[in-house]
Amino acid sequence: MQFRLINIMKYSFDTSLGNISRMISKSLGKSLEAKLASRDIFITAEQWSVLSILFQKKKLTQIEIGTLLGLDKVQIVRIIDILEKEKFVQRVISLTDKRFKNVNLTPKGIEIYHKIVPYAIEVHADAFSSINKDDIKQCLITLEKINDNLNH
Amino acid sequence: MQFRLINIMKYSFDTSLGNISRMISKSLGKSLEAKLASRDIFITAEQWSVLSILFQKKKLTQIEIGTLLGLDKVQIVRIIDILEKEKFVQRVISLTDKRFKNVNLTPKGIEIYHKIVPYAIEVHADAFSSINKDDIKQCLITLEKINDNLNH
DNA sequence: AAATATTAGTTACAAGTGTAACTATTAAAA
DNA sequence: TTTTAATAGTTACACTTGTAACTAATATTT
Numbered sequence: 001m002q003f004r005l006i007n008i009m010k011y012s013f014d015t016s017l018g019n020i021s022r023m024i025s026k027s028l029g030k031s032l033e034a035k036l037a038s039r040d041i042f043i044t045a046e047q048w049s050v051l052s053i054l055f056q057k058k059k060l061t062q063i064e065i066g067t068l069l070g071l072d073k074v075q076i077v078r079i080i081d082i083l084e085k086e087k088f089v090q091r092v093i094s095l096t097d098k099r100f101k102n103v104n105l106t107p108k109g110i111e112i113y114h115k116i117v118p119y120a121i122e123v124h125a126d127a128f129s130s131i132n133k134d135d136i137k138q139c140l141i142t143l144e145k146i147n148d149n150l151n152h
Numbered sequence: 153m154q155f156r157l158i159n160i161m162k163y164s165f166d167t168s169l170g171n172i173s174r175m176i177s178k179s180l181g182k183s184l185e186a187k188l189a190s191r192d193i194f195i196t197a198e199q200w201s202v203l204s205i206l207f208q209k210k211k212l213t214q215i216e217i218g219t220l221l222g223l224d225k226v227q228i229v230r231i232i233d234i235l236e237k238e239k240f241v242q243r244v245i246s247l248t249d250k251r252f253k254n255v256n257l258t259p260k261g262i263e264i265y266h267k268i269v270p271y272a273i274e275v276h277a278d279a280f281s282s283i284n285k286d287d288i289k290q291c292l293i294t295l296e297k298i299n300d301n302l303n304h
Numbered sequence: 305a306a307a308t309a310t311t312a313g314t315t316a317c318a319a320g321t322g323t324a325a326c327t328a329t330t331a332a333a334a
Numbered sequence: 335t336t337t338t339a340a341t342a343g344t345t346a347c348a349c350t351t352g353t354a355a356c357t358a359a360t361a362t363t364t
Binding site for chain 1: 162163165166167168169170171172173174175176177178179180181183184197201204205207208221222269272273275276278279280281282283287288290291292294295296297298299301302303
């Protein structure tokens with residue numbers, strides 16, 4: 001049984017999830033950043049991921065953001081510093097525990113979020129073009145499962 | 153029709169391919185690097201991708217490596233510099249066009265390749281555990297298609 | 305054939321990133 | 335209750351990475 005598993009798993013570069021996910025993630029990020037830059041919006045893919053998770057969850061501590069995005073606390077500090085300087089987010093020290101800073105979108109942050117969404121959709125639409133939409137759905141479900149495996 | 157597409161594509165962070173592929177690629181890379189480091193093999197995930205593409209294709213120019221892996225020529229120079237210093241690969245100037253340098257694995261490079269493969273398989277097996285193997289196959293096929301879309 | 309453009313690979317430097325050490329605050333242990 | 339440990343967030347510095355300019359060789363244009 002173990003032998004069979006190894007057999008199935010025979011390593012092949014072409015189908016290596018590590019490689020293909022790295023390439024896709026890079027392409028999508030660069031593609032989004034290029035689209036935004038051409039409209040004079042200078043926001044990186046990672047900053048965008050923070051903006052969108054904040055839009056979805058409304059209020060998160062820096063540690064929570066890091067956990068959700070797989071980024072460490074130093075990276076989060078830097079991203080929040082930049083986003084706060086641009087007044088897209090604000091830090092609010094928690095009343096119940098002064099170690100925590102709750103981060104939330106400002107009105108300007110919500111505005112930029114809505115401005116960027118169409119470009120994010122565009123990038124994904126390009127990536128998904130001429131691929132069966134059920135296949136894409138199924139693929140994303142499998143990727144979620146893989147991601148769960150990797151986080152536990 | 154276009155309206156329907158946009159509707160299907162409604163942006164959701166959770167199912168954002170950009171985010172999930174970034175997280176998976178990072179996890180897999182770090183997981184492999186940690187496994188290797190604990191056995192005193194100090195090779196990064198990117199260096200590994202170069203070793204394995206060279207094992208598969210036997211001989212490639214630096215530009216070809218970059219194209220296959222989605223890395224630019226400067227990154228490739230650096231990786232090949234390191235791998236050459238470790239005597240895992242060698243550069244051979246092309247006889248037909250002196251601008252090109254053909255890169256290939258040395259016997260030591262082939263040896264380290266075979267040494268690393270089991271760890272690469274292990275990392276993927278962890279990622280795929282308890283997921284239906286047909287789903288994984290289908291997922292990888294879809295990712296290949298997405299990757300093709302992004303490269304054209 | 306000479307001049308120009310293009311390409312593969314390299315180098316240099318600025319900008320970005322990861323690691324470790326730090327502060328402030330709260331929780332747990334003695 | 336005092337001491338110790340743990341946690342959220344920050345800072346500093348070494349290391350890595352991206353951009354642009356460079357060399358050398360070949361291809362193209364004039």
